[in-house]
Amino acid sequence: MATKPLVPPASPLRWLGVVAAPTALALGFLWAGGWLTPHRLTQTSLLDTLRTVDGPHPGFRRNHAKGVCVTGWFEGNGNAAGISTASILQPGRVPVVGRFALAGGMPFQADAPAKVRSLALRLMPPDGQEWRIGTNDIPVFPVRTPQEFRALQLASRPDPATGKPDPARVKAFRAAHPWLQTAAQQLSHRPLSSGFTDDTYRSLDSFLFVAKDGTETAVRWAMVPLQTIAPIDGHADDHDYLFRQLIDDIHAQPRQWRLMVTVAGRHDIIDDSSQSWADDDRQIDAGTLTLTTVESEEGGPCTGITFDPLVLPQGIVPSGDPILQARSAAICVHLPHARAKSPRSPPSPRP
Amino acid sequence: MSSAKSFSLPSRILHWLMAVMILAMLFIGVFMASTVGPNYYRLVTLHHPLGIAILVLALLRLANRFHSPPPALPAELPPLMKTAAKASHILLYALMIAMPLVGWGMLSAGGYPIPLWGQSVLLPPILPHDPALWACLRSTHTVLAFLLFGMVLLHVGAALFHGLIRRDGVLRSMTR
Numbered sequence A: 001m002a003t004k005p006l007v008p009p010a011s012p013l014r015w016l017g018v019v020a021a022p023t024a025l026a027l028g029f030l031w032a033g034g035w036l037t038p039h040r041l042t043q044t045s046l047l048d049t050l051r052t053v054d055g056p057h058p059g060f061r062r063n064h065a066k067g068v069c070v071t072g073w074f075e076g077n078g079n080a081a082g083i084s085t086a087s088i089l090q091p092g093r094v095p096v097v098g099r100f101a102l103a104g105g106m107p108f109q110a111d112a113p114a115k116v117r118s119l120a121l122r123l124m125p126p127d128g129q130e131w132r133i134g135t136n137d138i139p140v141f142p143v144r145t146p147q148e149f150r151a152l153q154l155a156s157r158p159d160p161a162t163g164k165p166d167p168a169r170v171k172a173f174r175a176a177h178p179w180l181q182t183a184a185q186q187l188s189h190r191p192l193s194s195g196f197t198d199d200t201y202r203s204l205d206s207f208l209f210v211a212k213d214g215t216e217t218a219v220r221w222a223m224v225p226l227q228t229i230a231p232i233d234g235h236a237d238d239h240d241y242l243f244r245q246l247i248d249d250i251h252a253q254p255r256q257w258r259l260m261v262t263v264a265g266r267h268d269i270i271d272d273s274s275q276s277w278a279d280d281d282r283q284i285d286a287g288t289l290t291l292t293t294v295e296s297e298e299g300g301p302c303t304g305i306t307f308d309p310l311v312l313p314q315g316i317v318p319s320g321d322p323i324l325q326a327r328s329a330a331i332c333v334h335l336p337h338a339r340a341k342s343p344r345s346p347p348s349p350r351p
Numbered sequence B: 001m002s003s004a005k006s007f008s009l010p011s012r013i014l015h016w017l018m019a020v021m022i023l024a025m026l027f028i029g030v031f032m033a034s035t036v037g038p039n040y041y042r043l044v045t046l047h048h049p050l051g052i053a054i055l056v057l058a059l060l061r062l063a064n065r066f067h068s069p070p071p072a073l074p075a076e077l078p079p080l081m082k083t084a085a086k087a088s089h090i091l092l093y094a095l096m097i098a099m100p101l102v103g104w105g106m107l108s109a110g111g112y113p114i115p116l117w118g119q120s121v122l123l124p125p126i127l128p129h130d131p132a133l134w135a136c137l138r139s140t141h142t143v144l145a146f147l148l149f150g151m152v153l154l155h156v157g158a159a160l161f162h163g164l165i166r167r168d169g170v171l172r173s174m175t176r
């Protein structure tokens, strides 16, 4: 066999063939990663928005940055076991690690009555079928989609001159999103409780409970306090009054919430967290949450836990709610340096 | 111009099956790691089992390779090219095995449950829960994915160069 040159002469068409396949693959790859469509909303651009609005706070959570860890247990009573096979909903106790926080990416923000409070929970049954829950103390979410979430964040970011949102920008957002008007009204007129322990926390997004025979039931849930609900009292001068009160409350005695599951009625819109459901929907008391300890986030048991709402046990699956997918995607922190240090705790008072 | 023998049938099946799976994983990966859209959850639940399947197949393939070694490259190829080909194949094998292990390890370090099949089958963690380790492995997974993709592009280009320009039987050794 005659030795042939390393690169024998060939027609341009053949060379085109050699180059075309890798080029097409590379372009497809760049497109899939969103690099060819800079206006597509991605995990990075969503988190960048939060950072633009709240300022960079490396090492802290990107949202709900000011918080404390709690522990306790959840005791299921079996009432919801008919519509979901989740082992947590069977009668029995499972240990819980949780986190109370204020919404917003500013870890040193001052407490105030109308700021959104949150409760995140990690329920850890012995069979490994974990359930992570993120709940907020508002009746509905202000937006329907991640795109609207970003638009609202940008519209309501504080003006550096006044420290307050620019009314013109907020008005423009409202005008462009008339379908969010009802949610905005419900949010601004919501009843406020005195603190973290007498507050009601809601899933806002809906989920599907899956029964043994595969039947899916759309639900939302709320953590309803067993403590009596007190009206707000003035603490304007105390930067950390909500957290101080929470710590005192839990130190005084364990605090409890009932897990109330709401089953979607015929007219409820399932995949839109900005719309409330009918008042006469079926409610199931599914069990009781008891929180017994509270400690700072620094080295606390909730440090380094991401409360991804799509960490679900068998028997619960996500609904088609677009906010739900976006939450999970944004929380699977895309920018690793955000977590290069373990999240530090804000200077909330040590328990 | 008669060519050297071909890869054995099991080698070829494994090669093409894994070629499709790995390309799919790379595209699924970059899409799901950027999207905030409605396919996120579905893609994540596909990414894990597919990645673990690649790990299992890669180990099988390695064993198969010792059992039936690949045909020799054409004798007239310059030694430098032969070395480059060999090195690139070693790197591809290393990445096929490292990528799934890093993915599995990073979810372990992140403290996440690692669903393998639906929600019913969970993988055990292979590393302790450690946020700093999670962050480091999360970047490693990205860097290795880009390296793997770059290698695959070179590999496909080289295969087509052999098949369309040199027509020396190297491409054919993998196609039949």
Ligand code: HEM
Pocket: A046, A060, A061, A062, A063, A064, A067, A099, A100, A101, A118, A119, A120, A133, A134, A135, A136, A141, A145, A146, A149, A202, A203, A204, A205, A273, A305, A306, A307, A323, A326, A327, A330, A331
């Ligand atoms: C598109 C909308 C949303 C986005 C982009 C988003 C994003 C985020 C991010 C980035 C974090 C910080 C996570 C971490 O670093 O660990 C967070 C925390 C949280 N989110 Fe959202 N979120 C959204 C909607 C919601 C909704 C509808 C709820 C409903 C209850 C919610 C509840 C929570 C809670 C409770 C936390 C705090 C978890 C903790 O204490 O660590 N979020 N969110």
Ligand code: HEM
Pocket: A329, A332, A333, A334, B022, B025, B026, B027, B028, B029, B030, B031, B032, B033, B034, B047, B048, B051, B052, B054, B096, B099, B100, B101, B102, B103, B104, B107, B114, B141, B142, B145, B146, B148
């Ligand atoms: C050959 C195997 C694999 C390949 C080629 C692959 C590829 C990729 C790619 C390209 C990305 C996107 C990286 C980025 O843009 O930052 C990614 C992300 C990811 N991969 Fe893999 N992967 C593999 C195996 C695995 C395995 C076995 C697991 C877990 C068991 C895993 C878990 C993940 C996770 C959790 C993400 C991040 C998702 C997010 O940010 O939303 N991967 N993978």
Ligand code: HEM
Pocket: B015, B018, B019, B020, B022, B023, B065, B070, B071, B073, B085, B089, B092, B093, B096, B152, B155, B156, B159, B160, B170, B171, B172, B173, B174, B175
């Ligand atoms: C999709 C287009 C692809 C084509 C046309 C192609 C073609 C080829 C050819 C012709 C060979 C034989 C080279 C020789 O004789 O040494 C080969 C080997 C090989 N290919 Fe591919 N390939 C493709 C995709 C991939 C992918 C995606 C991977 C995975 C990372 C891969 C991994 C390998 C490895 C590791 C070998 C060496 C086989 C061994 O020595 O066991 N290939 N390929």
